[in-house]
Amino acid sequence: MKEHAHNCPGSMMMDRRKDSDAAEAATGKVGSQLRQWPIQLHLIGPTAPYYQGADVLLVADCVAYALGGFHPEYLKGKAIAIACPKLDEGQDVYVEKIKAWFDDAKINTLTVMIMEVPCCMGLSALAERALAAAGRKVPVKRIVVGLDGEIRKEEWL
């Protein structure tokens, strides 16, 4: 793996072509587990039917590209929204929407999936702010995904 010096680990260039070639690639058609639209956090309605009482994934944009088994292992059976805590604007709206999941959609659990780069922790922080402001509490889990597609950490907050 080649790395190049850069100030920010979130946008540091990495060349992993050799590692990727070595990894075993799944063959055959992999069915999508996506059961809703839209998915971008600015576009979703937090009380849409598929969020009611659901186990919800709040996923940083890059995660699904890094994690080979994202659809069958994580998305299956869950509702989803995606966001980028580094580039997206209007993140106070995000906090309100996540809070509405807790209070109004009465979701069952929230799993925040982020990359291991420092800026991605911002998404987890938004979820924690929303949980602190919500009247109804639910279990919130954080899954940190490595740039190599491995799970670095999985913990209940």
Added chain:
Amino acid sequence: MDKIMQGRIKELIVRHPKVGDVLAEFGVACVTCAVGTCLLKDILEIHRLAPEDEQRMLTRIAEIVYPDRKVVVPLRKSEPQKKTGEPFHSPPLRKLVEEHALIKRVLARIPGMLRQMDLDTTEGRQLALASVDFIRSFADKCHHAKEEDILFKCFDGNLDIIKVMLDDHETGRAHVRAIRDAIERRDTAAAVKHLKGYRQLLTEHIRKEDEVLYPWMDRQLSDTEIGRLFSAFAAADAPMAETRRRSQEFISMLEQRFGDAERGPR
């Protein structure tokens, strides 16, 4: 080796007492268990030792059971490390661990309480009755009830580890009934005996749950089940606010009266 894995642990220890020492060395306290009907294969699943430790432990057990044979124990395939900080507790199980912490604060004060116990005095009887009230209302109706009515129902009731925990609850209730009877008869010696017994039982019971049972349950439960458990616990706790307030007051009173020096089980 399959025969050992499918065997009941108590029978194995009775036939080969040194197996108990090996288990204890790896933090598996089956020797002290009153039931001992768990199968070795289930014990391995519940304790989830590091693969290398599991291999070393099983190899030594095989050497004890089959001294004339060379048994090769394969290394269990290691799972990816997903969780940090052991033991790992999800929010609903963390809630039960927090309740354990409150119960342990009372258990820690029992020795000091027993040294001054005198059921011939009104004050002595009141303190003993307050202890019984805490055990019945908080430890039993608030805490054990959540386990029995909600948590344990997520699992097969025939599992030995669940049976062991339910047995502990019943033994605890028998101690409390005996304490209540002793207070009525003003029999200080009997009350002391059963409070000591309750403290010993609960101290070990809580350790088993915090360190073995709950982490194992967390590994078995899906996220959906964790969310449902959390909601069910919240609903069960909603009418218990007054009990919690009274229990906190009782603990503060005990700590003020018997100090911090007795924090044995904490």
